[in-house]
Amino acid sequence: MRRALDRTFVTHLCCVLSLSLFGLLACAPEDGGEAGGGDAGGGEAGADEASGESLTERLIARGESLELPTEWDPPPGEPIVHHTAGFAKTLCSGTFITGLDWRDAAANVGGFTAPFQHRGAVVDTVVDMEAQTVSLTLGSGITRTAKLYGSQGCITHPLGRDSIYFTPSVVEPNTPDPATTPWPMGDVLPDEPYPPEIDMGKVEEAVEIAMDQEGKTLGFVVTYQGRIIGEDYGPGVDMHTPFESWSKGKSLTGTLMAVLIQQGVYGLWQRAPIPEWQGDARRNIRIADIMRMSSGIRIVAPQDPGYTEEMGYPDHLYLYTGENAFEWAATRPQQWEPNTVGRYRNT
Incomplete structure (x- = not known):
């Protein structure tokens, strides 16, 4: 039972940040130190007048000075194969969940895990409307297929498989009728006038600018x-x-974690009960450290200061496009002591 609970914890935390708790953690760390070591993810390009160094250079130097003697192992496989896995999932979601034409989705959606500059490597696209799958084939002959799995959404199949590693479940909504429920739980909006301090003309102008179709904005609220x-x-x-x-x-999962903490399942400042970490120094990583992205786990993210594509495919994306995000995140070594350096990473 304990191990099952721990694995549930990994599901909750291995790839997420709680935005709902972030402000609380940043303002009031239990140990009195700076949240995340006072370090930010991408840094700024401005220069420090005293040293002549840019803030990004100082950010990199600070991180290097605190590094532990561990090595980074790039995710296995070819980057273009991972990019195509992300592309297949993006097209699947855009087509079968959002309802876009797949060509529209290919041209405009999901450049984060499927960079637009790499999409030209796909030589054949098959969209099966009946099976609800998208299959993309590269010039090498490798095909990545994503399929809609009901409540779990679109998932890219592992290489060499035509299914996923778990049994999908149906999530039944447990919410009131939106047609009779006030927003945000439902669709009913108030009838009273807008607040007098709001210039509704400016609001309407902003909405019109946002919806300029040259920008391909699909929704603006x-x-x-x-x-x-x-x-x-x-x-x-x-x-x-x-x-x-x-x-x-991240906000949704952070909210769920906050509920679990409120219910007494976990404590915010307890050590993270991840089985793979209990035999080494990673056992000192606390739930709060993970929630504010200062766990110190060694991965690489595209927004890391100093990152270039020549370094290899970033783990930050592999946690979306790889075969087992939980296992990969839980088996990475430490780069820094927890609560020492903060980076915007999916660990």
């Missing part, structure tokens, strides 16, 4: 003090159209 004061949607979509969540998943 403006809120003020918990109320929608402006919204518009692109062709073929509306307020009920599902889109990719990307890093909004």
Whole structure:
């Protein structure tokens, strides 16, 4: 039972940051030190007048001075194969969840895990509307296939397999009827006038600019003090159209973790109960360190200061496109002591 609970913990945390807890952690670390070592992810390009060094150079130097004697192992496989795995998943989600034409999705959606400059490597695209799959073949003959798995969304199959490693489950909604429920739990908006301090002409102008179709914006919503004061949607979509969540998943998972902490399942400052970490120094990593991206786990992210593609395929993306994100995250060594250096990474 204990190990099952720990694996659930890995599912909650290995790839996420709690935005809902981030402000609390940054302002009030238990040990009195700076949250995440006072270090940021990408740094800034400005120069320090005293030393002549750019802030990015200082950020890199500080990280290097605190590094532990471990090595980075790039994720296995060819980068273009991983890019294509991300591309297949993006097309699958855009086609079967959002409802876009796959050609539109290929041209405009998901450049993060499937960079647009690498999409030309695909020599054959097969979209099976009945099976709800997207298969992309490279010039090497390697094919990456993503399939819609109900409540779990679109998932790219591991190489050499035509299925996934787990049994999908159906998640039944447990929410009130949106047609009769006030927003944000439902769709009903208030009838009273907009707040007098709001210039609604400016709001409407902002919405119009945002929805300029040269920018391919599909949806734009403006809120003020918990109320929608402006919204518009692109062709073929509306307020009920599902889109990719990307890093909004961090807020959702962070909220779930906050609920578990409130229920007493975990403690914010307890050591992270990840089985793979209990036999070495990683056992000192706390839940709070993971939640604010200062665990010190050694991975590489595209937004790391000093990162270049020549370094290899970044783990930060492999946790999206690889075969087992949980195993990969849990088996990485430490780069820094926990709560020493912060980087915007999926660990």
